[in-house]
Amino acid sequence: MASQFELTRNITIGQYIPTGSIIHKLDACFKLLSFTIMLIAIAICGTYFGNIVILAFSIALFMLSRIPIRYGLSGIKPAIPFVVILAILQLLFYGSVASGGTVLVKSGFILITTDSLRLVVVSAMRFVEIILISSVLTLSTSTTELTHGMERLLKPLKYIKFPVHEFSLIITIAIRFVPTFAMEMEKLMKAQASRGAEFGTGQWWRIVKRTKDMFPLIIPLFNSAMERAEDLILAMEARCYTPGEVRSNYKRYHIKVTDIMVLLFSILFSILILFYPFPY
Structure with a gap:
């Protein structure tokens, strides 16, 4: 029961653990670009073996960043109920709206095929891969680096008067x-x-009851979020932050050979995942 109250140890996205690894030393702009390319590969890849390779690669990223893999896997725990619900819906109803595959179970409106079973497994693996890769990105990149990296990546949008700096700051x-x-x-x-x-006190599969238990927390959490947002606004105004003004950077970022090599590797790896004829 005590573990039910320890939410922070199961939240890996948004944390930062400085270990001084090679991934920590990469340029944030190139990390974000490589992350986006990997997300595209994850979203398109629909084979078992392809997703197994991506999952192994995600775990390898944790090892390279010197972050405990057990800590990374703990970030999947809060998403398990959503994955279970999504898997059940896909398994029961996908076969009735899409054609193809061998029929495994047919009873009334329920139609389970090999294609729907593949979708359930692949979708669950995609969910895990996205959480792991997102965790590696935020665990190895500080807030300042993430903001500057996103701003540099979206810099071409300034020519159409898009507020790149403000948008990057909000996302970060x-x-x-x-x-x-x-x-x-x-x-x-x-x-x-x-x-x-x-x-x-309830079992983890009693999703409806656990959801009702969370209702009394919504309003206090919302009030707390508004108070923290107000404190953040006052802190930024105290530092004379003005949206839309031209701002300089205290730290200059320089592209290294390692950054280019990592980006090229991400592109080649994604192409391999998407176009290699995996048997399953």
């Missing part, structure tokens, strides 16, 4: 607030439990 703050909100949710759950609320 949103990502970094994920563990903060998890910590706030953990405090609220402990406070409600001390007053007699039932948290962590």
